[in-house]
Every structure is written in structure tokens, then in C-alpha cells.
Amino acid sequence: MPRIIKHGAVTEDTRPGVDPDVAIPAPDQVCTLEQWLQLTDKEGSAVQLEPGQPPAPLLDHLDQIHLIVINFPVFTDGRGFSYARELRQRGYSGELRAGGHFIRDQLNYLHRCGFDAFQMSDDSNLEAALAGLDGFTEHYQAAIDQPLPLFRRRKQAAP
């Protein structure tokens, strides 16, 4: 069973991952976007987006989806950061999981963009990777973890 980071702790994940080769995924299995689009009942569904698959088709079903996985085939492809933030800004409140080849030094940024779960292809040292979630006590710009930019929160202290 794969181990993931979820809500700031290491845990085990029971949901079967994507299998693009099956016509009809198991009831609790994560669907590819193509499979998910075929689902007649999207209640409780789970779907994985790849780079180049912006979240537009999901936007009308955000309250029905329980899990969205955004896959990072390479850690330098940052499209998923924008997909995540867009999903959260449009009101998605289910689990938003980063999957694939990202690195622990990206966890803080990923978390700020709205990810609350992390399934790293290298799960050998998730306990150490947890450190990547922290590091900064303050941020200048608005993000999902702190929707108010610093300029709306900074005390008008004299310089």
C-alpha cells in the first residue's frame, strides 16, 4: 500500500491508483480524465490530471469529486501549481493530491497552492520530507493557505 503525506503527516493510502488501460475503473479507483468524463455518476469520484489537462472540465462537478490527483511527470513542469490554485479558487474542497516526480523542496509551494496530500514517487523517506512543508513563517503574496496578501495584514508601522 503506498504511503503518502496527508494533512501534514505520513499515512497509508487505500485507494487504487490510475490504470489507463481498463475501460471501467473500480468504484474507488482514481480515473484518468478520459475515464472520468465517461462516468455517469461522478459522486465520490477521483480523477487524475496530467500536464496539459487544465481543470476546466471538472469545474461543474467540484462538489461531487472527492479526490483530484495532479500528476508531475517531471518536477520542473510547474503547470500543476496553477491547476491546483485554480481548482481551490473555484471552490474545490476535497482532497487535492500532488503525485509523481516532485521533490521535497517543493512541498511548501505546493501546499501554498492548495495541495493537502503528496504522493511522491520516491516515498523512501517521507518523514524527512515533511520538513519541506515548513520553512517560512510569513509570505508576501496571497495564496490558498493565506488568502490575504501581506500588504493587507502588515501593521502600518513606521519604517
Place this chain on the structure above:
Amino acid sequence: MYVYDQIDQNIVDERVAQFRDQTDRFLAGEIPEAEFLPLRLQNGLYLQRLAPMLRIAVPYGLMNSTQLRKLAEISRVYDKGYAHISTRQNVQLNWPRLAEVPDILAELATVQMHAIQTSGNCIRNTTTDQFAGVACDELEDPRPYCEIIRQWSTLHPEFAFLPRKFKIAVCGSTQDRAAIHNHDIGIELVPNEHNEIGLRILVGGGLGRTPVIGSLICEWLDKKHLLTYLEAILRVYNQRGRRDNKYKARIKILVKAMGVDVFREAVENEWKALKDGPSTLTEEAIVRARSFFEAPDYQVIDIDTANAELEDQCTRDPVFAQWVKRNTESHRVPGYRIVTISLKATGFAPGDITAEQLELLAELSDLYAFGEIRSTHQQNMVLADVPTAKLYALWQRLQATGLATANIGTLTDIICCPGGDYCSLANAKSLPVAEAIQVRFDNLDYLYDLGPIELNISGCMNACGHHHIGHIGILGVDKKGQEFYQVCLGGSQSKEASIGKILGPSFNQEDIPEVIEKLLSTYVTLRTEEESFLETYRRVGIAPFKERVYAQDH
């Protein structure tokens, strides 16, 4: 200038701690090279041909004397006693040791400096007019908006892994001294029909392999929408910019591929979701940003006396008179002048400055210019607020240390990247070419007669030396392992921006001074009275220059 509060300080300190941990893990073999690469780049660290290079951020080119002294100290302790001013107004160290970089960053943090996002595929240092706040032709000081952009873009979680690097420049004056047409985003402060100053936004300009003049995406935007609009542009770019080919990954390629109207539509669509949201600037945020750039405590000066004295000094010392004419500019406050200090003395790499010179400038800025210094994208330094009566004393001190070269705006005020001597990307050396030109054209009277000429040299297609927008541009190219130089003419970074045209087949390094000589003599023959090199070129076109340069010798 902007002064950190405890929050700003914490952010920079925590960034240093983060990078120290990353460097330790890299050196311990826990982070593979490929994964460390973007981490170090986003902290300014390149691994170059001979040694690492650390690029230190100088937000919109503004520094104080304390920071200059710290840079001098760092360059002595951790480097070879000199630093380099880059074409993005940043400061580069060419010989730091990787293991010591976290210590250098910690030293910088003690004087409110950092190297965050000076490299990598993220939003880079925002640049502006080196005469911001003191220029006679300024509508509004652009620096508060640069600082607002700096804060917004610093450690932005969504835009740290863009398809490619992203550069923003802001201009607030009639003349464009920030090259806004050649940036991923160029912002100009302009009035609307009710005379309210807002933002005119250009997108998709750039140099590099495919030089492009920016396209107009927004005619006039209320300033409060600055960040939400930028965020919308960046989000469209981050989602749709090409990632399959790094030479096609800049936003200019996306804008060209989509067409500016379709691109604008996508941005406006994204903007709908962000507009009037929490990132909309508050009046207090703008007032706070402005409060850091208020005018210093100018003295009331008796202009007539000051001018008479200056005239007298100029008459007695013609060398000083030339320096005043070439290296100083009118200031919006009577009795003050803007002084540009040339880092283009013959025999020194353009933009290089020694630790002693940094310290001297720190001292002179304390004595004569409210303790502030600016770096320019032409790789010079500026003391922006010098009383006319102090010019002579200032000049004497500069002369004694080789910093009084009176060549600003002339042929030898060359913009030049470090090139093949240092940079691992370069196809060819650029510094020896610059030096050969400076040596050949060392006669100041001849340079002054030629008038304003911008000569820019890049050692490769990446165009760090801005060769496309030089009146004369030189590009180093590699042909089967040999270094050649392509020459282009007619580029300009002004508001009437243009991209230079290639003259013809490339040249050997040793032929370049002769080629330049022929170009100049063609100009001198063809010019009408008062016509600059660029104006003559624009009137007669490239043909006469081409004929002269490639004519067979008989």
C-alpha cells in the same frame, strides 16, 4: 529607499536557512545534481566555466552605502576583490565557492540584500529607469510599483517553475530608460483622458534568440489592479507556454502563436476570477510603498551662484568640463545634478568594479548624495542627487581612482556580457572585443564628435549584452568550434524601439575594430548636421554601411 521591517527580514533570513540546508544536503549527496539545479539557480548560483557565479539582487538598481560596503567586504573575503554590474542592474561575483554561498547570503541578509530569483525559470528582478525619482521627464516615480512587484513575486508559490525566465520592467517617464519594449512584461505609467495616471501594459517583448518588440495588451489599467492583472498574465503563461523546447518557451513565443488578441482574451478571462479580489492593491499599500521613495532633504540652493561657480570651474579645467557635459544630467530639483559614474574605462571589463571603488562610491555617496547609489542596465553607477557645488570635489576623488572616464553615451560606453571568458553558455568571448574597440577608439574628441552611439556586445544568442538593441550590436557565434562575430545595425531601446538588422557575413575577432571604423566613417560621411548615428542609419538604411564594410580592397 525601501527599508525592511521584521517580516521582510524574517523572509530573507528563512530563505538563507532553507538554502543552507539544501546546500548541505547536496554536498552530502542527498540531493542529485539535477534536483539541486533549480534550487541553486533560484538563489542566484550558477556553476560556470571556471567557478560558480553568484548573482546578487539589486531591486530596481537601488543600493545604500552600507550595502555597497558590505558588497566590497564580501568580494574581498569570498571572492577576488571585485564585482560586476549586470545588464539587469544586479551585482555578480565570479569566484565564490559553493560551500560558502550560504554564508555570503547570510552576510547579505544583514544589510537587507539577497539573491532570490536572480536566475531560474521564475520572475526575476524587476528593473526600472536609473533616474527614477529625479528625472526631469518623469510623470510618476516607478519605484513604489517596482517594490510592490518585488514583494508579490518574491517566493511566489505558483510561478517558481515557469516554462522559462520572466522579466518585468517599469518606466514612469517620457523617455524610456528601462527598455520596457524588450521585456516579458513592460509597464509604463501613463495618464488617461481624465489625466489619472495608470498602467499601460506590454507583453511578449524580449531579446535572446528571437528578438521581439512587446505587444500592447492593456491601454490603461487602474493601478490597484496591478497584481491581479500580472497574476492573470502569468497564469495563462504558466499553463500554456511551451515546455518542449527551451528556445520556444518564453512568453513572446506564446503571444505570437496565439496572436495578441486571443492572448488578451485568455488573460481577461483569467482576470475575471481575480479582479477585485484580495490581491487588489489598497490605497494604504500604495501609500506605504511610496513613503519609502520620498524626496530626500534637498537644500535650497542659490542657482545663479552655483551655476556661475560651476562655469568658472569648467573654464579653468576643460577635462572636468567634458565630464560634466558627458556624465551628468539635469535634475528635477534646481541646483542638483544626476551623476553617472562610468565603469567603462579602457582596460577594464565593462561593468567591473573593485572593492576599493565600491568603498569609495559608498563614501562619496555619503558625502554628496544622501548615501544612495544606483546601478544601471548599461552597467554603470549613478549618484542621483549631487549638489552642483559639490561636482568638482566629487570629480577629483573619482579621477584619482580611475572612475572619471567621461564617455557616458559614447561608443566606448559599451554594454557587454561576461562572455566566453566566464560564462558556460557563451559561444564566443566578448570582453576582448570590447577592449579592442575601447583601445582603438580612445580619442575622446573623436568620440564626442561621433555623438551618442550605443554599442552592445553579447557572447551568445541569449543576448545578455542586449546586442539586438544596440545602435551597433555585436554577437559572438560559433562556427565549427571557431569564434566569429556577427554585426547588426539600427537597434534601439528607446520608446521608438527597434531590433537591429544583421549587416552580413560574420567577422574574425581581430577584424572587428576595423569594421567598426568603417561603419563610423560611413556615418560621418553621410550624416547631416546634428544627425546622430541612429538617425542617419534610419534615413539611409543598411545598404551604404554594408557596401563600405564588405567592399573588396584593391
